[in-house]
Amino acid sequence: MENYIKELLFQHDCVIIPDFGGFIANIQTAKINQAQNSFSPPYKEISFNRDLKHNDGLLIGYVSRAKNIGFVDAKRLVDSFVKNLNIKLNKGKKVIIEDVGALQMDKEKNIQFEPSNTINFLLDSYGLDHFNFDPLEEYDVTKRIQKKFEERSPASLSRRRTLRRLAIAIPVAVALVLIPLKTNMLDFNADISSLNPFSKTEQALPKTEADISGKTKIEKTDIEKPVTIEETEKRVETTTKTITQQAPVSQPEKPVADLHYYIIAGSFLSENNALGMKKQLTGQG
Numbered sequence: 001m002e003n004y005i006k007e008l009l010f011q012h013d014c015v016i017i018p019d020f021g022g023f024i025a026n027i028q029t030a031k032i033n034q035a036q037n038s039f040s041p042p043y044k045e046i047s048f049n050r051d052l053k054h055n056d057g058l059l060i061g062y063v064s065r066a067k068n069i070g071f072v073d074a075k076r077l078v079d080s081f082v083k084n085l086n087i088k089l090n091k092g093k094k095v096i097i098e099d100v101g102a103l104q105m106d107k108e109k110n111i112q113f114e115p116s117n118t119i120n121f122l123l124d125s126y127g128l129d130h131f132n133f134d135p136l137e138e139y140d141v142t143k144r145i146q147k148k149f150e151e152r153s154p155a156s157l158s159r160r161r162t163l164r165r166l167a168i169a170i171p172v173a174v175a176l177v178l179i180p181l182k183t184n185m186l187d188f189n190a191d192i193s194s195l196n197p198f199s200k201t202e203q204a205l206p207k208t209e210a211d212i213s214g215k216t217k218i219e220k221t222d223i224e225k226p227v228t229i230e231e232t233e234k235r236v237e238t239t240t241k242t243i244t245q246q247a248p249v250s251q252p253e254k255p256v257a258d259l260h261y262y263i264i265a266g267s268f269l270s271e272n273n274a275l276g277m278k279k280q281l282t283g284q285g
Contacts, residue, residue, distance in 0.1 A: 001063075001077070001078070001081040002097045002098050002100070003098075004059065004062055004063055004066060005017070005023065005059070005097060005100060006097070006098065006099050006100055007062075008058065008059065008062055009023060009025055009044070009046065009100065009121045010121050010123060012025070012058065013025045013026075013027075013044075014052070015058060015059060016052050016053070016054065016055070016056050016058065016059065017059060017078070017081075017082060017085075018053065018054070018055035018059070018060070018075075018078060018079075018082070019053050019055075019079070019082055020050075020053065020082045020085060020086070021048055021049060021050040021051070021052055021053060021111065022048070022049050022052030022053075023046055023047070023048055023100065024046070024047050024048070024049055024052075025044040025045070025046055025121055026044065026045045026047065027042065027043075027044055027045075027122060028042060028043055028044070028045050029042055030042050036132070037132055037133055037134065037135055038130065038131070038132045038133070039130065039131055039132075039133060040130050041120070041125045041128035041129065041130070042122055042124065042125050042128075043120045043121070043122050043125060044120065044121040044122045045115065046100060046101060046115045046116075046121070047113065047115070048101070048103065048111065048113030050110075050111050059078060060074045060075045060078050061074070063077055063078060085103070089103065089104070089105040089111065090105065092104075092105060098116075099116055099118050099119050100115070100116055101113055101114050101115040101116045102114045102116070263281075265277050265278070265281055
């Protein structure tokens with residue numbers, strides 16, 4: 001029976017128990033407790049009135065529908081519940097109706113009711129709960145206005161202009177300092193790369209056959225070795241002529257080793273052209 005009373009309090013503002021009394025639900029607005037910094041949403045405050053004893057049929061009809069029984073049987077269940085309540089109260093016991101409150105008889109035979117306040121019976125406040133909040137700090141409007149005037153003062157404006165000029169001038173000065181350094185670094189890298197013994201250098205080779213009427217170039221070396229140059233995966237034949245010449249003796253007691261010379265007449269893509277050049281030079285002595 002306690003559950004039926006609780007369910008009816010969600011939907012109605014007054015639930016009467018025939019021949020016993022009625023529970024009244026009064027809607028209370030939201031409250032803010034400044035001392036405890038707490039907020040309470042709107043709720044139904046439950047109270048008990050023993051003078052409301054007439055049978056309005058609300059509780060008996062609800063029991064009849066819930067248990068699917070007749071009205072007479074439902075009334076019999078309600079009367080049995082009221083009888084048990086009176087027996088407990090007359091013995092001085094406290095009767096607790098879950099989530100609604102507690103009933104107890106005082107010395108003057110008056111029923112005293114203490115609400116439970118464990119749940120909020122107001123459906124419009126569903127999802128809202130009691131909570132505490134941090135107090136808001138007071139804000140002085142005069143200080144805010146004074147701060148705005150200080151920001152607009154000539155000294156403040158002059159300071160802002162100086163900061164803007166510095167913000168523009170500093171990056172420009174840094175750029176002017178770094179550009180010459182960057183140029184010198186590029187030149188330094190270029191000088192270093194030119195001293196690299198493993199760097200690739202383009203060799204100027206004649207694309208056509210050498211002029212047989214031109215002068216020949218004499219190159220001195222200590223090792224007799226034919227010169228070969230590879231270009232575009234083709235072998236270039238070099239015709240050389242070895243001339244053995246004895247160096248002049250400066251001291252008779254220390255003979256000087258023979259030196260070998262190669263005459264480079266030209267470079268040819270075809271072996272026949274090289275042999276022709278060799279034959280012509282041989283004919284000229």
